[in-house]
Every structure is written in structure tokens, then in C-alpha cells.
Amino acid sequence: MKKQDANLVIETTSGIELKAYYTPDDVPPAHRSRARQAPGEAPYHRGFHPTGYRSKPWRIFQLSGFGKPEDENERIKFLLKNGETGFIMEHDRNTADHCYNVDHPEVLARREDVGLTGAVMQSVRDMAICLDGLPVDTSFGHAGGAVVQHAPFALAGYWTVARKRGYDLSRIAGTGQSDFNLTYLGCVTKQQIPTDAGLRFNADIIEFCAEHLPRWVPVSIAGYNAADTGLTPDQELGALFANAVEYLDEIKRRQNMPLEFAAKGCGGVSFRASIHLFEEAAKMRAARLMWSDLLQSRYGLTDPKTANLRIHCVTAGSRMTYQQPLNNIVRGTVMAMAAVLGGVQSLGVSGYDEALSIPSEHAHQMSVRIQQILQEETNLCAVTDPLGGSYYVETLTATLVEKAWAFFEQIQQQGGYLASLDSGWLHAQASENQYKEFMAMESGQQNVVGVTCATEDETPFHVDGFMGTDDAFDVALERLKDIRRSRHEAGANAALKNLEAVCRSDRNIMPAMLDALESDVTLGEIGDVYREVFGDWNTPIQT
Amino acid sequence: MAKTGLDGHWRGPTIVARALRDAGFEVIMIGMANTDDIVRAAVDEDVDLVGLNVGGHIDVAIRAVNSVQEARPEVPIFAGGTVPPRSVKMLQDLGVEVYPPGSQLADIVDAAQRLTATR
Numbered sequence: 001m002k003k004q005d006a007n008l009v010i011e012t013t014s015g016i017e018l019k020a021y022y023t024p025d026d027v028p029p030a031h032r033s034r035a036r037q038a039p040g041e042a043p044y045h046r047g048f049h050p051t052g053y054r055s056k057p058w059r060i061f062q063l064s065g066f067g068k069p070e071d072e073n074e075r076i077k078f079l080l081k082n083g084e085t086g087f088i089m090e091h092d093r094n095t096a097d098h099c100y101n102v103d104h105p106e107v108l109a110r111r112e113d114v115g116l117t118g119a120v121m122q123s124v125r126d127m128a129i130c131l132d133g134l135p136v137d138t139s140f141g142h143a144g145g146a147v148v149q150h151a152p153f154a155l156a157g158y159w160t161v162a163r164k165r166g167y168d169l170s171r172i173a174g175t176g177q178s179d180f181n182l183t184y185l186g187c188v189t190k191q192q193i194p195t196d197a198g199l200r201f202n203a204d205i206i207e208f209c210a211e212h213l214p215r216w217v218p219v220s221i222a223g224y225n226a227a228d229t230g231l232t233p234d235q236e237l238g239a240l241f242a243n244a245v246e247y248l249d250e251i252k253r254r255q256n257m258p259l260e261f262a263a264k265g266c267g268g269v270s271f272r273a274s275i276h277l278f279e280e281a282a283k284m285r286a287a288r289l290m291w292s293d294l295l296q297s298r299y300g301l302t303d304p305k306t307a308n309l310r311i312h313c314v315t316a317g318s319r320m321t322y323q324q325p326l327n328n329i330v331r332g333t334v335m336a337m338a339a340v341l342g343g344v345q346s347l348g349v350s351g352y353d354e355a356l357s358i359p360s361e362h363a364h365q366m367s368v369r370i371q372q373i374l375q376e377e378t379n380l381c382a383v384t385d386p387l388g389g390s391y392y393v394e395t396l397t398a399t400l401v402e403k404a405w406a407f408f409e410q411i412q413q414q415g416g417y418l419a420s421l422d423s424g425w426l427h428a429q430a431s432e433n434q435y436k437e438f439m440a441m442e443s444g445q446q447n448v449v450g451v452t453c454a455t456e457d458e459t460p461f462h463v464d465g466f467m468g469t470d471d472a473f474d475v476a477l478e479r480l481k482d483i484r485r486s487r488h489e490a491g492a493n494a495a496l497k498n499l500e501a502v503c504r505s506d507r508n509i510m511p512a513m514l515d516a517l518e519s520d521v522t523l524g525e526i527g528d529v530y531r532e533v534f535g536d537w538n539t540p541i542q543t
Numbered sequence: 544m545a546k547t548g549l550d551g552h553w554r555g556p557t558i559v560a561r562a563l564r565d566a567g568f569e570v571i572m573i574g575m576a577n578t579d580d581i582v583r584a585a586v587d588e589d590v591d592l593v594g595l596n597v598g599g600h601i602d603v604a605i606r607a608v609n610s611v612q613e614a615r616p617e618v619p620i621f622a623g624g625t626v627p628p629r630s631v632k633m634l635q636d637l638g639v640e641v642y643p644p645g646s647q648l649a650d651i652v653d654a655a656q657r658l659t660a661t662r
Contacts, residue, residue, distance in 0.1 A: 093548075093549060093550050094548075094549045097549070097551075098549065106549060106577065107549070109577035109578060109579070110547070110548060110549060110577065110599060110600075110603045112599070112600035112601075112602040112603050113548050113549065113550075113599035113600045113603050116599055116600055117550070183551065186551075186552070187550060187551040187552045187553075188551040188553060189549075189551055190549055190551070190574075190575045229554065230554065318554070321644070321645055322643050322644040322645045323645050355625065355644045355645075356625065356627045356628075357625070357627055431557060434554050434557075434558055435558060435561060438558050438648065439648075442647055442648055442649065448645075451645040464627055464628050464629055465627030465628070465629075541553065541557075542557075542572050542574065543546065543551060543553035543556065543557065543572065543574040543575070
């Protein structure tokens, strides 16, 4: 690193100007008394439990999946064997995100892509293969369904498999996702239901879980997806809470359940942990403060249990470089530390081959090992909120809160979070930031090791990306034919008709979805119902 | 410019499109497109250069490349996206210039100018 001019203006990703050192006078006056509070005290920026990771280490929770359901099953078992403490199912993008079967023309046109980034699961039979031998009764499982329109299918599939194995749904613990940021902001699908239909699905899931699956996190807003699309940390926070109030306002309007249950349901979220370590750690602290503040000021909810924001964190995939990929092990470690110093409950570390492919077994294992080293060797788990009281970090926390609320207000002025997706306003913010970030790299203002400097690569370790399997499409097509041949056709048709009727009504979609999965209705048939009933979202950006 | 896969990550292609527009190019973006869509646009729009964002299996991209080269053999093709090194080689063997993650925008714009200079 070259020497810097002492007067050079250095800013965080959120545009907070950094001083060369901090003193007590830098902490904003309104935040000074908070900095003296203990973990477990409102407004909880220091965490909800005084003993933190001593009493509950964070969950090692890696995204995993590709190929056939049995390939994904094998990879999940590999991760569990290596020390993962929950598991995440990943569904094939082509089919799942679009609710297509593999014989849809858009999928046929790209058959080699099928199974590349997740297993193909078109029916409950596929889900059962993927979950074979996995501890759905004792482990914390993520059913997939990160995409809003896909979530009811994925959840119903997971729960149906659990029920068929004789487990009581009320005792099953796990999470869904149903995240708008993922496909309405970040990776926009070719076709998906409009946002108002998506909001209805998510409210249905929240209500259904409150009644039947109290240990399940019904929806999980992913700030990650907004941040990795370009929103800065303050914007990531503001957008996440603007999204949360859409859910809570809708639940309040529907009057089907107590609002505090809904608040608990919405309180399992995810954030991105990127490379600016202190700002990212401060972001997790700011998030807890904002959530308890929001629940109290907007909804009058003050119960500490309701205010308990549980954070899953994923390290920034977009920071992982294509060049000199082993350097990404260090980046993953630093970003993981940011999350841990911020006191998150759950963590996934991107594979070192992230910029090349989905993780190889070795890259996946390293993501687990990084977390185990942090948990076992560093004493990071000994002290709760170790950054608390730092003039610098407390200042960052308070400043982020202030900036995030300002962005939240800007979104409200756009008509709310969903309106800002519909209009493309949020995409424009992300797009501007992406360009700035890129230009900072291009101009040499922000160096990236192995990419813009230190580019001589003499590493003997050649990383060429993970190849996956090549039979996912063929097997999925065969299984699709098989299910059409062997299922009770009248039963499947009746369940599908009923699902369509429910979609057209204002009844909760989940009972009909469970019935459809139980009756071997396939994903593409359900997608056809959506397309018929809800139509297509009018994508506001040209990709 | 087109995306060969059904994977909607739009960061890369939109940044490249913006840089190309800033450099004076007219950019037609058709988003997630299958081979037929890509060939149709290359012919109908009478383009001077085809840009492919590859986010999936290399065979899908190769099919698009082959079809464009068949329909408009004189049109150069360049590509970017999550393309692992071995796939970069496969595309280069077909005469496609490849700009993997970490490429400089200036180099991409230079390539577009060079590839279209004689047209």
C-alpha cells in the first residue's frame, strides 16, 4: 500500500467520512447513553443475550446444491459431516425461479444450464430424494424458495416430506425466504407474478406458519440481495425495514392474527457482510436498534421477544475475485469476522471459487473451516459485542441508523418499498452505486488485490471452477414423464383446480398448495396457474 | 447484448452497456434470450457486434455463438460473465473475445471499437 495523504478524504461504502481517530466527543450525543448499555438491554444494538455466542454459537449455514436431487443430498450430507449446523436447499434457477417444468420451451432452449446452480425439484417426490436421510426433525432447514413465487411450492414440498415421515409440523424448525430483493431487484427473472400477488403470498405464509409452524421463520427479507445488487449498507438497512413494514401493514390490514406474531415472523432477516469490516459490523448493530425502534414507534410493540431480530449473514459474493481465487479465503474470513463482530446468529461464507462457479467440495469445506477456526481458535465467541463502546464503532452505528432512516423515508415518498420496485426507482439507486463502485476500481481509487494491483500470479494452485454433473436435465425429464404416468391423475387435477380457485379468492394459499404437493402436482403446472391468474410483473428495467 | 441463461443478474451487462453508450455506441439490450432470440435480433437490428453475457453452461453460449456465426458470419462476438478459464478457452477457439470478471471497462470499450473499426 502506498502512503496516503493525511488529508485525503476516506469514506465508507455508505459515504460516511472517516476521521483518522475517534474520541468520546465524536459519538453523536443522542447515542452516548446507548453506548453505555449492556447487551440484552433495549434498544438491543449490543445484542439480545448478555452471554452471546457463549450460550449460542452462530449457526454454520451454507447455501448448497446442484444437479439432481441426489447430488444436492450428497453435498448437504458432506457439509453436515464437516460441521455445518443447519442446511440450505438450493433449487435450480431455470425451473424453480420461473416455476417451469424442464419441458418448458425456455428451459429446453438451455437444457445444459439445468441443475447448474441448484437441484431440479419439480414435485414432492424430488424434494423427498433431496431430503433423504437428512435430519428434518432435529436440524434447522432452509427449504429453498428464496424466490417469492416459488416459495409456497418449496415450503409445501418440505413440509409434506416431513409430514410423510411422521413428524409433527408444529415441531419442525427452519426457514423460508420469499425475498423480493432477490428477483424483483437483483436477479430479475424472465417471468414472475406482480408484486401485489407476491405480497399476498408472503402474508399467507406468515399467517399459516403462525397457526401451524410456530418454530418456522416464514419469510426472511434478504438485505444481502439488495446489497450485492448495489445498495450501500445504509440503503440496505433502509430498504429492508421498508420491506418489513409492507408485510406488517398488510398483516395488520388483514386482521387475521396478532401483530406481535407477525413481527416475530418477519424478524428473521439476512444481511450481506462485505469487506469494509467496521462499517459492516456496525450495520448489524444498527439493524437491531432500528428493528426495536420501528416495532415500538410504528406498531406499539415493546415485548423484547418480539424485538429479537435474528440475523443470517452471507459474505459478499461480488467481492470474490476471479483472479487469484485463493485470496478469496482471506476475504471470506475478513467478511465473516465483520458478521461475527456484529453479533449475527447465522453465517454462510462464499466459496473461494465464487467468481468461477458454484462451490466445489473443497471450497465448500473451506467455507465451513473458516467459521470453525473463528469459533474454536480465536476467542471471538468469549465476549459479547466486543466492539461496543468503541468511539469509532458507536459513531458508525449511530450514523448508519440516521442515514438508513433517511433512505427508509425516501422509499416511503416513492409510495413504499414495493412501489419503488415497480417503478424501477430502487434499481436506479443500485445501478448508480454499481457504476460508482466500478469506476472507483477502474480509476485506481479502490485497489483490489490480484485484479488492479499485485497481479503477478505465481500460485501453483490452479482453480478452474466446479463442473457439477451433466445428467440433471435428462433425469428431470424422465422423472417428469414418470410422475405424469404414475400419479392419480384425477386427484392431481382436482388439487390443481382447487389451487386455482384459491388463487382467485382471498383465502390462504398454503392449505391448497400442501394438498397439491401431496397429490403430485408439478411445479410447472402450478406456475401455469400463477401465469393465468396473476399475469406477469412489468419489469421496470432493461437487463 | 444478450444474456444466454435464465439467470437474471444484471449488474455486469448493464455496466458494460452504459460504458459502451458513453463511448458513443448504440446498444440494443435484449436481456435473457435464447439462441433464436439472439439470432433474430442480430439479423433484424443489423448489428455490428454481438455481446453475450454468459451466466450458465458453456454449451448454451456455444450454441448461440455457432448460430450467430452461421446467420451473420461477418459479425464479431465478445462475451463476459462467470466464465471459468477452461470455458474461456473454448469460446476463444471459436473466435470470441472473452472478458471475465475483473476485466477493465476501458479494455471492453477498446475491444468494441477495435472489433467494429472495419465495419
